[in-house]
Amino acid sequence: xxxxxxxxxxxxxxxxxxxxxxxxxxxxxxxxxxxxxxxxxxxxxxxxxxxxxxxxxxxxxxxxxxxxxxxxxxx
Numbered sequence: 001x002x003x004x005x006x007x008x009x010x011x012x013x014x015x016x017x018x019x020x021x022x023x024x025x026x027x028x029x030x031x032x033x034x035x036x037x038x039x040x041x042x043x044x045x046x047x048x049x050x051x052x053x054x055x056x057x058x059x060x061x062x063x064x065x066x067x068x069x070x071x072x073x074x075x
Contacts, residue, residue, distance in 0.1 A: 015049060018042075 019042050 015046060018045070
């Protein structure tokens with residue numbers, strides 16, 4: 001499950017492309033309030049992606065450690 005979760009998180013390249021497109025759309029609208037909202041949304045999205053990636057890595061590491069423990073106990 002952790003591996004599935006991890007494989008569906010956007011890569012850094014995809015995240016940068018999303019941010020650049022959001023910044024371009026905010027510049028074309030010429031509204032300072034909308035650009036602030038876009039920056040906040042981008043920051044929140046980046047934080048969520050990082051948290052999901054970290055949780056996925058932790059799940060994979062814990063699963064691997066549990067597998068090692070099971071193998072050691074059975075042997």
